[in-house]
Amino acid sequence: GQSETNNEFINKEFTEGEVYKHISSLKNNKSPGVDNILNEFLKHCPKELITVIVKLFNIVLDTGIIPSDWTIGVIKPIYKNKGDINDVNNYRGITLLSCIGKLFTS
Numbered sequence: 001g002q003s004e005t006n007n008e009f010i011n012k013e014f015t016e017g018e019v020y021k022h023i024s025s026l027k028n029n030k031s032p033g034v035d036n037i038l039n040e041f042l043k044h045c046p047k048e049l050i051t052v053i054v055k056l057f058n059i060v061l062d063t064g065i066i067p068s069d070w071t072i073g074v075i076k077p078i079y080k081n082k083g084d085i086n087d088v089n090n091y092r093g094i095t096l097l098s099c100i101g102k103l104f105t106s
Contacts (some may be wrong), residue, residue, distance in 0.1 A: 016050055022102065022106050023050070027056040031076070033098035035069045042099060057104055072102025 025038035042053075060066055073095040083090040 014054050016054050019054050020050055020096050022103055031096050034074060034095045035098045036102060038100055039099050070098045073097050
């Protein structure tokens with residue numbers, strides 16, 4: 001039925017083409033997550049590494065075991081450039097996530 005079709009779509013294996021497309025659309029100059037991997041590294045990596053990433057993504061998909069670094073967010077306070085620098089209300093929080101983890105979920 002309908003749910004079977006949805007499951008087939010959700011559990012569809014990753015391909016090099018789709019991973020490469022998503023890597024190409026990553027934004028530059030973003031802070032890395034706990035894995036310290038920058039988007040620019042992925043954008044300029046050799047094709048062989050994309051092949052490895054695709055294999056890793058498909059293993060995660062098959063096993064359901066997600067690397068813990070992909071699930072950890074580090075919250076960093078960013079000064080809003082206005083008001084007293086010592087006042088906590090003049091900061092906003094951003095969450096730094098693993099770019100590989102974000103790539104997997106995109």
